[in-house]
Amino acid sequence: MEPTGGNLKYRPPRFLPVSMVKIAFVCVENAGRSQMAAAFARARAPAGVDILSGGTLPAAKVDSVAIEAMREVGIELSDEKPTKIGSADLAGCDVVVTMGCSREDVCPATERREEGLAHGGR
Helix, strand or coil: CEEECCEEECCCCCCCCHHHCEEEEEECCCCCHHHHHHHHHHHHCCCCCEEEEEECCCCCCCCHHHHHHHHHCCCCCCCCCCCECCHHHHCCCCEEEECCCCCCCCCHHHHHHHHCCEEECC
């Protein structure tokens, strides 16, 4: 991702057709950050980019603060549900963005970091 005009834009590798690009946003509960990031990606990514959002220990519902924050920018999250995501789900992803889940026992995406396939949040 490159900053451009204050916005982050994903540019798929030139050798992959956009319709084949798969991006996952992962955090532990999949109730806030990963839901928000995936929603922004869906709103901005070119048609055909597959966006996943999941958590390793999903919460019962999306956090109400995240729902309200996204509503303020015109994106509705109230119908979204936290989803479990594991190593098998991430295996076919071109990019895995981890958000605060850096412990291997909680986040299967951390094992991919060594391969340079995961780009982590804090």
